[in-house]
Amino acid sequence: FQPNLPLVTFFLPSFLPSFPKQPVAFAICPHSPPLPFLPPPPLPLSPNMLPLLAATTFLVLGTSFSAAPGQDAKAARFICTSIPLDADPSCSAPPVPIQAGSPHEVDLRATVMQLRETILQQKETLSHQKETVNELTGKLSRCESAQKEAKGKGSRRKPFDRPNGKDTMGDLPRDHSKVVDHLGRTIQSLKDRLGSLEQQARPNLSNQALSGDLREQLQRKLGELESQLLNKVSELEDEKYVLLNETAAHRYKTESVLNALHERVTELEKESSAFKAPDDFKVSLPLQTNYLYAKIKKSLPEMYAFTVCMWIRSRSSAGIGTPFSYAVAGQSNEIVFIEWGKNPIELLINDKVAPLPLTINDGKWHHICITWTTRDGMWEAYEDGQLRGAGENLAPWHPIKAGGVLILGQEQDAVGGRFDATQAFVGELSHFNIWDHILTSDVIRSIANCSANLAGNVIPWIDNNVDAFGGANKLPLETCQERLVSS
Numbered sequence: 001f002q003p004n005l006p007l008v009t010f011f012l013p014s015f016l017p018s019f020p021k022q023p024v025a026f027a028i029c030p031h032s033p034p035l036p037f038l039p040p041p042p043l044p045l046s047p048n049m050l051p052l053l054a055a056t057t058f059l060v061l062g063t064s065f066s067a068a069p070g071q072d073a074k075a076a077r078f079i080c081t082s083i084p085l086d087a088d089p090s091c092s093a094p095p096v097p098i099q100a101g102s103p104h105e106v107d108l109r110a111t112v113m114q115l116r117e118t119i120l121q122q123k124e125t126l127s128h129q130k131e132t133v134n135e136l137t138g139k140l141s142r143c144e145s146a147q148k149e150a151k152g153k154g155s156r157r158k159p160f161d162r163p164n165g166k167d168t169m170g171d172l173p174r175d176h177s178k179v180v181d182h183l184g185r186t187i188q189s190l191k192d193r194l195g196s197l198e199q200q201a202r203p204n205l206s207n208q209a210l211s212g213d214l215r216e217q218l219q220r221k222l223g224e225l226e227s228q229l230l231n232k233v234s235e236l237e238d239e240k241y242v243l244l245n246e247t248a249a250h251r252y253k254t255e256s257v258l259n260a261l262h263e264r265v266t267e268l269e270k271e272s273s274a275f276k277a278p279d280d281f282k283v284s285l286p287l288q289t290n291y292l293y294a295k296i297k298k299s300l301p302e303m304y305a306f307t308v309c310m311w312i313r314s315r316s317s318a319g320i321g322t323p324f325s326y327a328v329a330g331q332s333n334e335i336v337f338i339e340w341g342k343n344p345i346e347l348l349i350n351d352k353v354a355p356l357p358l359t360i361n362d363g364k365w366h367h368i369c370i371t372w373t374t375r376d377g378m379w380e381a382y383e384d385g386q387l388r389g390a391g392e393n394l395a396p397w398h399p400i401k402a403g404g405v406l407i408l409g410q411e412q413d414a415v416g417g418r419f420d421a422t423q424a425f426v427g428e429l430s431h432f433n434i435w436d437h438i439l440t441s442d443v444i445r446s447i448a449n450c451s452a453n454l455a456g457n458v459i460p461w462i463d464n465n466v467d468a469f470g471g472a473n474k475l476p477l478e479t480c481q482e483r484l485v486s487s
Helices: 048-065 103-153 176-207 213-273 441-447 481-486
Strands: 007-010 025-032 078-083 281-287 294-297 305-314 321-328 331-339 348-349 352-355 366-372 378-383 386-391 406-408 427-436 467-469 474-475
Touching: 103 213, 213 427, 281 294, 305 321, 305 331, 305 441, 321 427, 348 366, 366 441, 378 441, 467 474
Parallel strands: none
Antiparallel strands: 007 025, 025 078, 281 427, 281 474, 294 406, 294 467, 305 366, 305 427, 321 331, 321 406, 331 348, 348 352, 366 378, 378 386
């Protein structure tokens, strides 16, 4: 019960048979809103009950007025409501009117509300940024794993195609340069958003009159968030630099390989022949002069044995001249194959001479092979696959010197020059090959009858290894069968 609140309890007389035999309580509350109405049990009314109810009402009103004598009757209002005995009879307190505070309190309250909204917005923004950073970190991890895969598998990695997609925060470009640019733009975007948050937060903290504790707490919280973001941005920048270095190294390696391939292609283009096959040509020396000749670009190594084979057709009725000569420093007649004047065909090694029983000045194609070894100076001469002669003591135990000049069609009196027109070869030469060992008679026979086409392991007959000078020409060659029939 609350003090000074009258409570009146009535016991209805028991002679009224229609009333229940239980007490009924009434609470009287001044200036209070009406209590919830608790309906009493239904009472049957009769004409004998009307005087009793009138007396009860008068008694209640009189008691109420006597309970609050100091109140003004005009300002007081009493409401009587029946309540159960076990209910709280206290009256609810009237609402106390709130007096308007000072303007400083109003501004402070508005500032706190605005700051609370700002903090919620920043929290939501930071949450989105955290998701973005996590997503970007995942993409960086995928990019690193792709780089490791590319190192393991070379350039056979299958590109990831995204036909209808576009590059977003979660879809990094597959190109390394685009990845680096994309990461740079993302980092800059995070920095800009952080700066925007700082600009939004600082005016609110500086322009509003906040309490010291709240301002310090907010500044500390913003500082922590800023530190976290800056750390994450720093990590992303480090990863960007690492990725950039790896990309630069990969680009350098790729460019080196491409340059090497380009140089090789250029080399092959230069080496490409205008003929059907690199060896499908002949050198034509139509005049007996001292300026028509062909030069073999590749020089000879030091050799202790050799085999020289060629297809030859002489246009001279007298001596055939010099089909080939090899000169080195200090010895212009290191190897010479010559027919001059009334002398027979001769083989010179280190200026030592061996006559060869060959007859090839009939204007037909002939296949000639000459073998020599430093052991006892043994030599053999083959014409059209048949052994025509053999001998020994031709410069025995003398190694063929390296680094000389090999000339077709002229005899050298000095290394690479001083040609004599009377010793020039007139006719056509083809398939001039040199081996650093002695070929067997079977192999020589198979080459001569066109059943084999064997290139020399020291000097092969290919287009890009022969240069023609002074009017000598490189022309298409007849087929081996045509040469064989004409021989």
